[in-house]
Amino acid sequence: MSAQAEKLDVSVWRGDSDGAYQTFQVPAYESQTILDVVSWIQQYADPTLTYRFACRVGMCGSCAMMVNGRPRWTCRTHIKTVVKDGAVQIGPLRNLPVIKDLAADMDPFFDKWVAAGGVHAPSGSRYDPIEPVDPAGPERTEASAGIECINCSVCYAACDTVAGNADYLGPAALQRAWTLYNDAKHDARESILDAVSGTGGCHNCHSMGSCTVYCPNELDPMSAIAGLKRETAKNFFRKRG
Amino acid sequence: MLDLRLYMAQRISALIMAPLTLGHIAVMIWAVQGGLSAGEILGRTQGSVFWFLFYGTFVAAVSVHAAIGLRVIVYEHVGISGKTLTALTWAVFAVLIAMGARAVWAVTAGAGGA
Missing domain, CATH: 3.10.20.30 (Beta-grasp domain)
Structure with missing residues (x-):
């Protein structure tokens, strides 16, 4: 050229x-x-x-x-x-x-991020001793998989479920929820499962995978959503057990 | 639109349907090997509590599963929501369970031994 x-x-x-x-x-x-x-x-x-x-x-x-x-x-x-x-x-x-x-207008995208329980709630204060977190532990590995999200909304724009269902929280918000759910230092982990179980929650995902295909940082929101589905399903039986 | 309760209902109904479908196909293949006629098959199913429960459970699972599945498709592709969507979901369930129950009754009720 x-x-x-x-x-x-x-x-x-x-x-x-x-x-x-x-x-x-x-x-x-x-x-x-x-x-x-x-x-x-x-x-x-x-x-x-x-x-x-x-x-x-x-x-x-x-x-x-x-x-x-x-x-x-x-x-x-x-x-x-x-x-x-x-x-x-x-x-x-x-x-x-x-x-x-x-x-x-990115407002719906960030509103849903908050609605999915995406705001971090610290489990301790600056006066508490620092609790060690094993970076190779299974929970931290799940959490670390999603932390490089830059909130660009590429996955949200790629998602055909969002296109057909305006209430659906979308891949980025749900991946954030999955990250915090696996974060040992997040204080509102159980409420995340409630936040993603409503009418626009993770169960609307059809696992089409456009989010994972198009994520520019090569993250995998589809697997994060699958993790939420798994945990909410387990919790469904625990609540009734 | 699809909350945890409906999601679990659809997944559990799928889990019920899967072995029943395989059982149905396996028995059909096995039953026709010896050249059984429709009448002979009905002679075995009519009056059988086992086959009544087998197909009755299948019909109930299908009605739940298909009603929720169609609910998702109608919402995402036609845009029907709210009470109309709920009414439509129940209507699909009602039609499927009524038709299925009629078929199960025809095949398993009446004369014959278990």
């Missing part, structure tokens, strides 16, 4: 949920990310283009968008991996309300 010789046809969502795609001609560069392309449009073609990003290095989870219909973290995805016949389509995240252009 010679610098600036090639142009990409980039169609970008404009407006709110009633908007439409608008196409821009963007020069192609080496090592160009999707976020670079969106930023080029905003800086050189249309300064009114609204989008969201912060760290640009895959840490903050701000810049996720739909790219050719698939959710991706745009700062860590090279445009050359997604371009088809010199064209690419970029839209706001699926399953969330659109604020404007490429900025989706």
Whole structure:
């Protein structure tokens, strides 16, 4: 690819949920990310283009968008991996309300994160002695599997169950719940099982696995949800036993 | 939409259905080996408490399982929710259990020895 010789046809969502795609001609560069392309449009073609990003290095989870219909973290995805016949389509995240252009309203995503019991409740205070946690223990291994979640909402946008069931808590919130359930230093572990057993809870998951396929950090929310189903089922019999 | 109670009802009904289905198929294959006619089979099932419980349990499990499964599909793909969805779930259950009970009664009630 010679610098600036090639142009990409980039169609970008404009407006709110009633908007439409608008196409821009963007020069192609080496090592160009999707976020670079969106930023080029905003800086050189249309300064009114609204989008969201912060760290640009895959840490903050701000810049996720739909790219050719698939959710991706745009700062860590090279445009050359997604371009088809010199064209690419970029839209706001699926399953969330659109604020404007490429900025989706993340409120439902974070509200569900809290509803699933995702807020940490410390089991001790700074005055208590530090309890050792074996990093290789079975519970901590389960908890550690999910702690690299950056809350980018890629899994939430990928989830077909969320698409069909607006009440469903979604993969990220349930994975967070599973992480805290296995955290020895979380003080509200039993209430998590109640929080994920309601009408929008983990039992609505069809195990289609889009969350695990699309997670940019290669986490496995589907297995975390399976863990919640297992524990709630065991608890169901314990309560009656 | 699908809480723990419904989830457990669907999973437990599946656990009940699985061995009964295998038993049904195994007995069917075994029974026709010797060339049993429908009449001869009915002669063995009618009046049998065992086959009444076998197929009665199966029909009850199917009715629960299918009603909850259809509830999920209708909610996610048609968008029906709330009381209408609950009514529909019960209606599916009622139709399946009524039709199933009629079939079980026809096959296991009446003359014949256990």
